[in-house]
Amino acid sequence: MRALARAARLSLLLFWGTALLSGLPQAVAGMERTGPLQEVPAITARPEWHRFNVLVWQFKTSVIEDIELYRQLGLKGFHIDRGYGRDDLVQFSLKEKAPYYVDHAADKGLLYLRGDDVAAVKGKRELVVRPHSLADPETLRRLKEHLSRNIRATKDGLVLAYAFDDEISLGHFTTPCDVDIHPASLTWFRGWLKQEYSDIGRLNEQWRTKLGSFEEVMPQGFEEVRKKVGKDRLSGWNLSPWIAFRHFMDFQFASVLSDLTRHANSLDAKTPAGFVGGQAPNPWGGYDYAMLARAVQWMEAYDLHGTNEILRSFWNQERRPRMQTFFSTRNQKLDSWFLWYYMLHGNQAVIAWPEGWFRTGEHDIAPHIVDLKKTFDEIQGPVSEVIVDPKSKFEADPIGIYYSHPSVQAGWAMDAIVHGKSWINRKGSIDDENQSMGILRKVWCKTLEDLGFQYDFISYLDVREGKSVLSKYKVIVLPKTTCLSAAEAEALRSFVEQGGTLVADYLCGVFDEHGRVGKAGALDDLFGVRRDDGAGYMNGKGLAEIDGEKYQSPFLERFTHYDGARRYKGIVVFERGTRNDSTASSSSDSPAVIIEKSAGKGKTFYLNLSPLEYWDPERRFSDYGESWRKITESILMQAGLRPRARVYENGNSPNMIECLFWKNGEKVYLGLVKNPTMGKEKTRIGKVQGITGEETEIRIEFQNEVELVDWGTKRSLGKGRVFRDRFRPWEGNLYQVTS
Secondary structure: HHHHHHHHEEEHHHHHHHHHHHHHOHHOOOOOOOOOOOOOOOOOOOOOOOOEEEEOOOOOOOOOOOOOHHHHHHEEEEEEEOOOOOOOHHHHHHHOOOOOEEEEOOOOOOOOOOHHHHHHHOOOOOOOOOOOOOOHHHHHHHHHHHHHHHHHHHOOEEEEEEEEEEEEOOOOOOOOEEEOOOHHHHHHOOOOOOOHHOOHHHHHHHHHOOOHHHOOOOHHHHHHHHOOOOOOOOOOOOOOHHHHHHHHHHHHHHHHHHHHHHHHHHHHOOOOEEEEEEEOOOOOOOOHHHHHHOOOEEEEEEOOOOHHHHHHOOOOOOOEEEEEEEEEOOOHHHHHHHHHHHHHOOOEEEEEEEOOOEEEEOEEOOOHHHHHHHHHHHHOOOOHHHHHHHOOOOOOEEEEEEEEEHHHHHHHHHHHHHHHHHHHHOOOOHHHHHHHHHHHHHHHHHHHHHHHOOEEEEEEEHHHOOOHHHHHEEEOOOOOOEEEEHHOOOOOOHHEEEOOOEOOOOOOEEEEEOEEEOOOOOOOOHEEEEOHHHHHHHHOOOOEEEOOOOOOHHHHOOOOOOOOOOEEEOOOOOEEOOOEEOOEOOOOOOEEEOEEEEOOOOOEOOOOEOOOOHHHHHHHHHHHHHHHHHHHHHHHHOOOOOOOOOEEEEOOOOOOOOEEEEEOOOOOEEEEEEOOOOOOOOOEOEEOOOOOOOOOEEEEEEEEEEEEEEEEOOOOEEEEEEEEEEEEOOOEEEEEOOO
């Protein structure tokens, strides 16, 4: 009876969905319904936004009532919630010349589910209808109605940006849930599939189904797909039906945000629109950053799994504002470092959460906030102008790190295998600390930074659509890039043949872009590798590297399948059965490690190593880290790359000091800041000074002779190749560099 009732309900929903979309109501008429997703234009920041801003969220404080306390701290930026009926704050902004951003401009509860709606998208193994479906014209109508009311009420003040909502998601953050099978969403999905595949036969071949038409398609959720795949081998894996649905839902999410951005621009063409509380790249929630970067004009995304560097790369040529949320740790050094770190990384503001700041106990201003007065003054002062200026561009080395969202999806599936049917409990906070793809992405970032290099992320969508110029790179890194389309593979081949160096760590291209394992990897012949999947991975007993079920254990104790795995110079060998073919050479034969091959004018390196343990600072600054850096550095040197500047801390290198180059016209600036992974509160890690350590002496060595000026004090350090200066680990140094 239950099955019959469900079938009846579904039939009724499908009938409603067809009726809803048959006339294509006004709310969805202008929305992009099939790919590729077009990029919304950037909006140049208003002239008043020429320095870094601390914007105080109005929680347990009122900028109007507490303005004298704000002034004592050198603060005046704030936020307006929603906006309608808050003309007093708009007028206050104009009177005090105080900037603000508008949060929840599209209200709360539609893009961010709350209350009883959350229960509908948590703990579900079956396919789910999203409350307030983003495919439902009524949802779009309500979102735009809220936007219209709130933007009209706030646009005349010194408004920096509009945020639709906070911590938005298809479900609840990035907690697993297969949404959305609302009838309007299903109809949209089927039309999108028809555009993607054009012929039902092609879809049947990919999915291994026997459907008669696209109208018969029903998505497959992760639970259905999980039951069909093995726990210790990839052979035969076909994630296509699940990845197709997740990819579509990412597209739907981005398409809706793009539509809302354009609607906001129609109301105020001078102010960027976006959202706050962005999550890590993930199969769930809508967090494909290649799409999101096209859909909005600014973002406050939590710095998880490289979001800050990803957006920096995707938004560098036409800079779009990036922010972070600042939560005080009550440790002056940690708080000061946070503000310097994100300012020097190109964020234009922080949103400060002021809980416990004002009128607490016997103090009007909490002492730990008073201690930050000097930092607030410095980072909001003239020193930040050259970073915040939209004409300034981040100057990366010619190194690209590949961002492949299908690989994020496939990697998540591999991680979740250890959870069995309890995969629904792998909530976003667990994933943030245990997603192998996310941690690996950050390991590659830190490795390059430790060696004195910078990089850009490369969007898989741009490559797939022929929009990315790969020839500007000398080296491209493919971190666990398991999924590659034919177009991507061809572009990467061409890159190598024209002289580039291509580096993969492991499992490169074993899936196609839809998530189906092929007989050989898409680039196996280019790398000169032969695989024997039967030999397994790591210790041969499973696929998952970081066991999310051990999330409460210390980081290095979560690697379930490392015990008994083979290691090369201390680093885990991932593929036990991979060998080099006759066209390539390797550093180790059984299995092959660091497989090297010449191809055309370029070279390839297939490492067959997983450096995930580098994320632990004790590994990073040990013999393990030294071995990993030497492997990477050797490849970069063979590609002709040398760091523009090396920094030595008390004679030590690497030392957790990152070099950040910015360029404005012909002027070049170098920022130096501490660059930790874990253990931010430690004063020392081995020989390396931590954030909370002591002021130290640094030596900066450039490749060529330069003139160096401390940009904050305008103090000249002279001309030469080697310079000495003082460095406070809880702050940052910024220099102008003249060749």
